[in-house]
Amino acid sequence: MRVGSPSRTGVALAALSAACFVSVTSENLPVALLPQLAEGFAVSEPAVGLLMTGYALVVAVSVVPLVALTVRWDRRTAALVTVAAVAVSNLLLAVAPGYAVAVLARLVAAAGHGVFWSVVAAMAARLLGPERGGRATAVVFAGNSLAFLLGLPLSSWLGATIGWRPTVLTVAAAAALSAVVIRLTVDPMPAGPVAGTRGALNRSLWPVNLATLIVVTGHFAAFTYITAIIADFAHLTGPATSALLFAHGVAGLLGLVLIGRGVDGHPRATALLVTAGLAACMIVLLVTGSGVVAGAAVVLWALPAAGIGVVLQAAVLRVATHPDLASAVYIVAFQIGIAAGAGVGGAALGHGALPVAVAVAAVCGLLATAVVNRSRAFRDRR
Incomplete structure (x- = not known):
């Protein structure tokens, strides 16, 4: 595909970014609507939590099999089908009469989730050109x-305010709208030559997937319970917690911009800034123990955390012979890291040992730093 005019390319990238926004918002709806869904389906809150766990497992x-199945599809078509799946999933969830249908609705979106995230970065790289794949990903x-x-x-x-069913319908409408905008602004993107599974698993990618598994495990061991960390280390609760989380989010956007420019x-x-930065923030939390410095560490934590997906996905695109299949394997490593990290952090929290989760995050950051430093996938092009 040709790189179009700057204005058209910018609109196309914005459309893909909007689809990412909808995808992640939809994925985490059980977190945002936990009490409402539990009451609406007459189930416990842990049962609603299973809508997240089951999603990640699916x-x-x-x-990998779904990406292999769709590998010859036009990339725009693959993105449209998976974004449409998010719309259908949320429409089904909004009208679900019971918990079983809610589970089915979540499975619809989960089936397309991995395919979408395996193609969206490669599509962005094709829009801007291979030399700016990292910036496109950011x-x-x-x-x-x-x-x-x-x-x-x-x-x-x-x-x-308006109830969980209208809220879910709003997300469904947003997904449908983003699909329409992608269809109007992104030109067809024929699939590239198909290389077989080995092409997705060349030696240069194994360290990337290992670093992904390690650093994501560490990050989510702590991040899943960030509100508990804020309460225990920074001694903030209520509106102060919301304010610190907002500052964390703003810092994350800043980190995304900075890392996107340099990747x-x-x-x-x-x-190395991402992996070592994660370790440094966790070490500061452990050393300071509490107070203003701990709060600052929570905010600064967002700077490297925002770049985790960018630097790792860019490394995949840099060395993969078939980016879509390679991205699928990377997504598996990422999802396993999320589940493992949340499990480790939950066990630590359940035993009243939250600092252990923070220590795990610090150790994982250091281990990932060692892997990145030795991997050819992160070498400068020149």
Whole structure:
């Protein structure tokens, strides 16, 4: 596909970023609407939590075979089908008469989730050109960051104000609208030559997937319970917690901009900034123990955290012979890291040992730093 005019390319990238925003907001709706869904379906809150766990498991299990199945599809078509699946999923959830139908609705979106995230970064790279793949990834992944900063709080507020069913319908409408905009602004993108599974699993990618598994496990061991960390380390609760989370989100957007600008020219330096930065913030939390410094560490934590997906996805695109299949394997590593990290952090919290979760995050950051430093996937192009 040709790189179009700057204005058209910008609109196309914005459309893909908006689809990322909707995808992440939809994925995390059970978090934003936890009490409303539990009451609406007459189930416990842990049962609603299973809508998240099951989603992640379906993505991890299905992404590789589904990406292999759709590998010859036009990339725009693949994106449209998966975004449409988000719309259908939320429409089904909004009218679900009971919990079983809600589970089915979540499975619809989960089946397309991995395919969408395996193609969206590669599509952005084709729009801007291969030499700016990292920046393109940062642009579309801004939708991810905005989903946590705005999408989830807005969904929670709407759920409490107008009810959870109209809120879910709103997300369905947003997904449908983003699909229409992608169809109007992104030109057809024929699939590239198909290389077989081995092409997705060349040696250069194994360290990237290992670093992904390690750093994502560490990050989510702490991030899943960030409100508990704020309460225990920074001694903030109520509105002060919301204010600190907002500052965390703003810092994340800043980190995304900075890392997006540097990832193409200095891939190793930016990757090391992400992994070592995570470790440094966790160490500061452990050393300071409490107070203003701990609060500052929570905010600064967002700077490297925002770049995790960018530097790792850019590394995949940099060395993969078939980006879509390689991205699918990377997504599996990412999803396993999320589940493992949340499990480790939950166990620590359940035993009253939250600092252990923070220590795990610090150790994982250091281990990932060592892997990144030795991997050829993060070498400068020159």
